[in-house]
Amino acid sequence: MSLVRRNIKRALDDRKLGRAVLNSCLLSTEKRDRLISELDFQSTRAAARLIRQRSLDENRPLLERFKESFEKAGGRLHYALTAEAACRIVVDILLKAGALQGVKAKSMVTEEIGLGQALHRAGIDAVESDLGEYIIQLAGERPSHITAPALHRSKESIGRLFADRLKIPYTDDPQQLTEIARSVLRRRYIDAEFGVSGANFLVAETGHVVVVENEGNGRLGASLPRIFVAVTGIEKVVGGLSDLAPLLALLARSATGQRATAYVNALLPAPDVSDAPDEFHLVLVDNGRRRTMADPDFAEMLLCIRCGACLNVCPVYRSVGGHAYGSVYPGPMGAVLSNLLGPRMMMHHELPFLSTLCGACKEVCPVDMDLPGMLLKLRERAPKPAIDRVAAAGWGWAMATPARMELAGRTVRTIGRAIGAMPAGSTVKTGMSFRGLSREASDK
Amino acid sequence: MTGLFRQRWLESAGEYVEAAPEGDVGRELLAFLQAEGIKSVVIGGSPLMPIVGERLAGEVEILADFGRAGYERETAKLLCSRAEAGISGVDALISETGALVVSSTGRAGFMISSLPPLHLVVAHEAPVFRSQEDFLAVAPTDLSFSFITGPSRTADIEKRLVLGAHGPKRVVVWGPEI
Incomplete structure (x- = not known):
C-alpha cells in the first residue's frame, strides 16, 4: 500500500479527526460565503485574476522594478533558485549577523523550503509565533491546513500538549491557552535578535513587502528585532499599491471569513527608524516557479x-x-x-x-x-503503475518480431495454466495458436 | 462615512468613544485612564500628542513620549512592553473595512500599537476614506504602514475567536461625533 493510501486509511479510521476537520471546514465556508456575498464576486475575482496574471506575464520586469524600489529604501534582496539555496541564504544572513535566536511568523513558503529544519541544523533557535504553528512546533508536527495549521487538534489535545511541554497545570480553555502562549512568546519577542516571515505580496512600484495577519506576530517580528528576513515566492510581485485592494478584499473573505484581517502590514525597509529593523532582507524563492510559469498547462x-x-x-x-x-x-x-x-x-x-x-x-x-x-x-x-509499465514494455517487445510473439504467447499460456487462470486447451478452440493460424493463413 | 467606520470597527470588536466637540481629548483620555486604573503609558509622535502629553503629565507615569525624544530600539521596546497602555494618533480611517491606518514614522508607531495590552487612538481629526482602494491610491510610498481592524486575534484553537493574541487585547478609538 502506498504511503498516501496508508495516510488516508489512518485518517478515515480516526473519527475524532474527521469531525474536527469537517466542523472547521463547514464553519470557515459558512463565514466565507456570508462575506463574499457582499462583493460582486465574479467581477472582483476577474479584477484580481488580471492583477495576478500580470504578476506572471511581466514577472521579470516587475521583479526588476521591485528590486530597484526595495534596495533604494535600504533593503537587501536575495534570489534562491532552489529550496536548499533559500535556506542557505537565510542561515548565512543570521550567522553573519550573529543572530542565533529569534521568532518566526507563519509562512507556507518557509514550510515548502524546510527552513525550520535548516535553522535547527545550523544551531539557530527560531520559535514559531503564530499560535497554530507554535502548537504544532511543540508537538513536532506539520501544518494540516495552509491558514489554520493546527485545525486537526482538539482543544483537549492542545491542553495536554501545553501541560506536558510547558510544565503548567492542564486547561483546555482556548482563551487561557492563548494567554499562556502569548506570555511565553512575548518574552521571546523581547529577546529576539531576528524575525522571519513570509510575505503575501510585493509591490513593485514602491518596494513594500505586504504581510497579512490577525495575531500581530507578523508586525512584531518585523519591528522589534534588529534583523528581519522575509521569504516569499517570485510570483508574489504586483504592480502598485492600488493593485492590493481587490486582492486584500478577496483574501480576507476567502481565508478567514473576515472583511479585513486585523492587520495588513505594508513594510518598507527603513534602517534609521527605531521600530524598523537595522537589516531588512527579502529572499525570493524560485524552486520550480520559473519553470512552471513557462508551462502553459500549469x-x-x-x-x-x-x-x-x-x-x-x-x-x-x-x-x-x-x-x-x-x-x-x-x-x-x-x-x-x-x-x-x-x-x-x-x-x-x-x-x-x-x-x-x-x-x-x-x-x-x-x-x-x-x-x-x-x-x-x-x-x-502521472506515471502509470509499475505493473502497467512492465506490461506495456513487454507488449512492445513481444510484438516486434513473429518469433518473439510466439515465445511470448507460449510463455503467457504456460504461466496462465500454471496459476489456473487459463485452463489447458481453452486458449484457442481449434487447438491451434493464433500464431499458428496466422502462419497457416500466410502460407496459403 | 464616519458612521460606517464606527459600525464596522465595532463589528471587529474595536471600541469607539465620540470625542466631545471643542473638547479637550487629553482630558477625556485622562478620565478614561483613571477609570480603568491605568498608571503607565507610552505616547506616540503624531501632531496632537504634545497636548495629550501635557494633560497626562503628573497624573500617570509617561514611560516614553516619542514626540519629544528619540529612543534606541532596545529602550523603545522595553518601555513599550512595560506600559499598560499605548496612546497614538492615526494617519487615516477607512470606513468600509473599519480600519485604522498607522504608519511607522520613526516614532515607534508600530511598537505603540503592538506591545501594550491597551491601545488608545486619537482619531477625531483624522481623514476618513471610503475604502482601502481610495486610501491606497494616495498611500505613502516611502513609509511602512498598517491597516488595523480591531484588537489582535486568533481562532487557531477549534476556530474559537480569542482577542489579544500577540498585540493589544483592546483598541479604543476617540473618533468624530456621529
Whole structure:
C-alpha cells in the first residue's frame, strides 16, 4: 500500500479527526460565503485574476522594478533558485549577523523550503509565533491546513500538549491557552535578535513587502528585532499599491471569513527608524516557479494567493484532513502545486487522484483557477503503475518480431495454466495458436 | 462615512468613544485612564500628542513620549512592553473595512500599537476614506504602514475567536461625533 493510501486509511479510521476537520471546514465556508456575498464576486475575482496574471506575464520586469524600489529604501534582496539555496541564504544572513535566536511568523513558503529544519541544523533557535504553528512546533508536527495549521487538534489535545511541554497545570480553555502562549512568546519577542516571515505580496512600484495577519506576530517580528528576513515566492510581485485592494478584499473573505484581517502590514525597509529593523532582507524563492510559469498547462497555478478556501470546500479534504496528502500544501491547490515545485515534476503523482472533480474548488477560488482542469492534466502526466509499465514494455517487445510473439504467447499460456487462470486447451478452440493460424493463413 | 467606520470597527470588536466637540481629548483620555486604573503609558509622535502629553503629565507615569525624544530600539521596546497602555494618533480611517491606518514614522508607531495590552487612538481629526482602494491610491510610498481592524486575534484553537493574541487585547478609538 502506498504511503498516501496508508495516510488516508489512518485518517478515515480516526473519527475524532474527521469531525474536527469537517466542523472547521463547514464553519470557515459558512463565514466565507456570508462575506463574499457582499462583493460582486465574479467581477472582483476577474479584477484580481488580471492583477495576478500580470504578476506572471511581466514577472521579470516587475521583479526588476521591485528590486530597484526595495534596495533604494535600504533593503537587501536575495534570489534562491532552489529550496536548499533559500535556506542557505537565510542561515548565512543570521550567522553573519550573529543572530542565533529569534521568532518566526507563519509562512507556507518557509514550510515548502524546510527552513525550520535548516535553522535547527545550523544551531539557530527560531520559535514559531503564530499560535497554530507554535502548537504544532511543540508537538513536532506539520501544518494540516495552509491558514489554520493546527485545525486537526482538539482543544483537549492542545491542553495536554501545553501541560506536558510547558510544565503548567492542564486547561483546555482556548482563551487561557492563548494567554499562556502569548506570555511565553512575548518574552521571546523581547529577546529576539531576528524575525522571519513570509510575505503575501510585493509591490513593485514602491518596494513594500505586504504581510497579512490577525495575531500581530507578523508586525512584531518585523519591528522589534534588529534583523528581519522575509521569504516569499517570485510570483508574489504586483504592480502598485492600488493593485492590493481587490486582492486584500478577496483574501480576507476567502481565508478567514473576515472583511479585513486585523492587520495588513505594508513594510518598507527603513534602517534609521527605531521600530524598523537595522537589516531588512527579502529572499525570493524560485524552486520550480520559473519553470512552471513557462508551462502553459500549469502556469495558472501560480495565480494562487494561498487563501485555503479550496481546502475548506473539498469533499476529500473534508474527509481526510491535510496530513493525509503527505505534502506541504494539501487540498486541491496542494494536489496541483506540490507536483510543480521542487527539483522535478510529479513528486506527488498520487495527489491529483484525491479529488472527485466536483468543481467546488474552482467555484470558490478568488482568482478563478481551473483546479479540476489542472488535476485532470496531472492525472494524464502521472506515471502509470509499475505493473502497467512492465506490461506495456513487454507488449512492445513481444510484438516486434513473429518469433518473439510466439515465445511470448507460449510463455503467457504456460504461466496462465500454471496459476489456473487459463485452463489447458481453452486458449484457442481449434487447438491451434493464433500464431499458428496466422502462419497457416500466410502460407496459403 | 464616519458612521460606517464606527459600525464596522465595532463589528471587529474595536471600541469607539465620540470625542466631545471643542473638547479637550487629553482630558477625556485622562478620565478614561483613571477609570480603568491605568498608571503607565507610552505616547506616540503624531501632531496632537504634545497636548495629550501635557494633560497626562503628573497624573500617570509617561514611560516614553516619542514626540519629544528619540529612543534606541532596545529602550523603545522595553518601555513599550512595560506600559499598560499605548496612546497614538492615526494617519487615516477607512470606513468600509473599519480600519485604522498607522504608519511607522520613526516614532515607534508600530511598537505603540503592538506591545501594550491597551491601545488608545486619537482619531477625531483624522481623514476618513471610503475604502482601502481610495486610501491606497494616495498611500505613502516611502513609509511602512498598517491597516488595523480591531484588537489582535486568533481562532487557531477549534476556530474559537480569542482577542489579544500577540498585540493589544483592546483598541479604543476617540473618533468624530456621529
